[in-house]
Amino acid sequence: MKLQTAIDRLTLEEAVAKARLLDGQTDIIEMGTSLVKDYGNEAIRQFRQAVQKSTLLVDEKTIDEGAYEFRQGFENGADILTVMGAASKATLATCYEVAQTYHKTMMIDLMEVSAEKLQQIADFDDAIYCLHHSTDRKDVMNPSDTVAEFHQQLPHIKRLAIAGGIDLAGAKALAEQGLTEIVIVGSKIMKAADITAAVQSFKEVL
Template sequence: ADLKTADAGELEATLAFEAGADLVTVMGAADDDTVRGAVAAGRKYGKEVVADMISVTEGRVARIREVAKLGVSFVEIHAGLDEQARPGYSIEALLADGREAGVAFSIAGGVKAATIGLVKEAGAAVAVVGGGIYNAPDPAAAARELRRLTA
């Protein structure tokens, strides 16, 4: 459940896990107690929590390491659509932060057929593809191509 919880981490994660979620997101910019609460609910239910780093741009590597120590399963280094629209945006900055942080991470924000090789090389555990599929002329073909490139 892509909750992007920013407060009441244990409560919101509990609701999602009880409704059948296997993994929930908590905002990486949230208070440490919010992250700890979501992680506690995950442990109680035998489920996982990911910290979504969307909007964390300053000190991102340090915050990635902090939330990893709080017990999340992995950290999603995520550039939202607004960040991706800025001049000079490149997925390489996200990947560099993931490599530098040295923790399990996923990438969201600019993943497509042309960049999936870089994502694999960087060691991302998960690649989240949005626009690379839904903006393609043939979304089904784009999804098949991404699957082929990651096999």
């Protein structure tokens, strides 16, 4: 099971320094959406220079212009790019084709995707499907229950990630369950007094 650490809502200089610190400590370093919006492709290039050992995911959250955004993301250094599951099937197919061409990976963000839409987009064999609980929602997600429900509905999807307020207890439950490829953690690591120690704690339970 892999740990993805999300770096978000910082200045570019601060974010790149955090990425350099965590390179090789966490399996995947995520350049968060705020950094994409604030600094664009320059941020991807700087993250790529800082991240040499970990996989680099850029949380583009593409919802249209899929070919252009995915080409730009991969050419500037991303290993994994995200597209919203709410996008059209045509956009998802285009993003997937670009990812395959570049020998890279597409992650589909399933935030607020209905069961009906999920059935329509469940056929991208090499994509990672990401269960994502919105930060703006006030309710709390039980990660292992969420994964179990998803797996019951779509057992053929093997590449699964989950994000949204996951703490050590949630990560441990996911590890024991054994159905998730990637556990995504943001604030529980990035707001810790010692972020490298926090990463190590999550790696130990995973």
